[in-house]
Every structure is written in C-alpha cells, then in structure tokens.
Amino acid sequence: MIVRFSVQERTLLQALREVPTTRVVWEDMNITEDGGVVLLFWAESDDFEAFEAAMQNDPTVESPRTVTTFRNRRLYQAEYVGGGRAKRAHSALVETGAIIQECVGTHNGWTLQIAFPSHDALQQYYTIFDESDIQFTPLEKYEQSADRLLDEFGLTAKQEQMLALASDRGYFDVPRKTDLDELADELGISHQAASERLRRAMDILVGRSVGTATASTSEYEH
Template structure:
C-alpha cells in the first residue's frame, strides 16, 4: 500500500521558511554510537548562502556540513536536535515496516510517499502524528501493482481493471451510453460515487502508464481514506 501525505514535522522548516525558494530532498537518517541522529539531505534552489545562514539559526538542527556541491544542489549533513528530533516520525515509520520512497520539504511542510505493509501500520504513524500534534494531510492512498500485474494491466489494481473492463464491455463509453455508473456500481456492490472515483483513477493510471507519463504531486480529490483502490 502506497500512501502520500503532508505533515508539519518541524525539522528544517524554520530554514526553509526563511528562504522559501529552496527545497529539500531527504536522503537518509542514521543514528551514531553516541545516539546522535544525523540526517543527510539535498538542498535545491538558487540561494545557498542565505540557506546556510538559516541552517545555523534553525533550532531543529545543528552542526550543518556541506558534503557535496553542484551548481543547482548541495548535499548536507545535520544533526537533528530539539523538536526536530523529538517530533520525528521516521522511527515510527521504520518500526511498522514502512519504506520511504520519497521525502521532500518546502516552506509548506514535509511531503512523503511511503510504502506501508497494511492499514494498521498507517494508523500507527497517524496516531504518532496526532500525539505530537503534527498536522497530517492525506493526499493519496493506493495499492502498488506487482511487476506481473503492471506489465499485463498497465499498473491497474484488480478492482480498477475489473471496473474499466466492465465499463468498456457494457457500453459505458459508447454514444449513446448503454449503461450508467449507478448500474455499474450496483453490479460491483459499490456506490455511484465510489464507481465514479474508481473509474476515474483507472483511466488516469492507464493513460499515465500507457504513455509513460510522470505522475505529479497534485492531491487526489475525493480519495477514500478507508480503502485503497
């Protein structure tokens, strides 16, 4: 299960809000033998001098060090301290078997894409965010198709494939239509709204994978937070 969400975890947010043209891409987090929590990240933007000054004033990190430098990005290492360390959800994600696939930050907050083993794991991380009073906004939640499924069905889940197949076979896309969403949903045991959402997602995923398009980070309007489809 893949989950995309935004949280207001405080690490580096002061620095990013001081220089909003910069953004951060998380690389890794490690704990040393002295129990220091070291975070490595890429900073991307056009004002590294101001960003480095802001790093030294950010209360969530200390000892910033530039490891690698390119024209448009630099690799930094910092130690997480204070609220940055106390409110980090990284340990909770690791504890439940989550795998971070993407983690970026801007002045608006941290955006994560995480593979969770199940809904209980997601619920645990959500509870940790609530305990730390961290705003959690779900963007998307969906099942990850296997390599076999992806090659055969262009990345559609079984439910999405079934929905789209029935819609085509029963004349939903014909002019005039031979079947409506109410009847399609009824045959699958779901509501009109759920049928509309599932069909919309199926068409979007099919198109993106068939045309090899990159998915953007737009929110998935109307995502059912109770069941990934």
C-alpha cells in the first residue's frame, strides 16, 4: 500500500520560508544513544549561503553542517530539536513496518510517500499522527503490484522486499546494523537465496540508474 500525503510539520519550515526557492529531500534520521535525533538531508537551492544562514535561526535544528557538495545540491546533517514530533513520526514508521520512499520539504510544507505493509498499518500510522497533533492531508493511495514493480523498476516483489528490508534494518549503514543471516531468517529463506536476491536487485537498480540493465528474464525468478 503506497500513500502520498502532505504534512504540516515545522521541521526546517522557517528556513525554507526564508529561502523559498530551496527544496529539501530527506535522506535519513538516526536516534543517538542519549535519545537525540540527527537528520541527514539533501538541499537544492539557488542560494545555499542564504539557506545555511536561515538554518542557523531555525528553531527546529541545531549545529547544521555540510557533509558533501555537488554543483546543484548539498548534503547536510543537523541535530533535530523540534519538540519530538518528527521523532514520534519516525517511531510510528518503525512500529508499523512502513518505509519512507520519498520525503520532500518546501516552503509550503512536507510531502511524503510511504509504503505500508497493510491497511491496518496505515490506519495505525494515521492514529499516531492524530495523537501527535500533526496535521496531514492524504493525496494519493494505491496498491503496488509485482507487475508494477517489474515494469517501473525492473524488480520483482521479492527483490523489492529484500532491498526494503535490508535498508530498513540497517544493512547498508556504516557500520552495518544487521547481516544477511538475520535478513534471511526474517524472510524465511536461506543465506544463499538472500545473497542472490539482494545482489540481483542491486545489479538491476545499478543498471537502470547508471548503465544499461543486462538482467535476463531468469533473474526475475528470484
């Protein structure tokens, strides 16, 4: 179940309104050992200096720093001090088993696209939003079939599930928070099957994004 909705969340909103040509794309959020929250996000702007100055005065973040710079976008890291609503929303995702596919902030607010494992998980997330006094407006909802995944991304449902689980459990983090044995156990498959499924999924995505996909039809069987 894929759902897109807008959220009136104030994270970085003051900075975005001060520099309205800026667009922020959420990358990750980590909870530190002492309960703090560290945000990682991309920014696209025609005036990065103004946006960085605006972040210094934004009440929802502290200690923003540039992680890396490209020609038209920059990756930032900042400590979240916005009162805990974003932290509760993130915890709700973990509780429901949902996965953020896209999270974009502009001067108008935030738009999210989230994949939920079931209708019950979606309703649970809505309930948590209501209890946290976070205003949200559903924009689009649809079920993503295996055929759609195969046509749009070149992935089967099992390959997409493998990638999503690996990302959610921290397999791609540095250092890794899980390993293939744990992922295989959670999916109820062998270590070898998990390894092959993940490798083939990565091969397909890399081929689609930076080169010509060379996956054969037999690769989709996993």
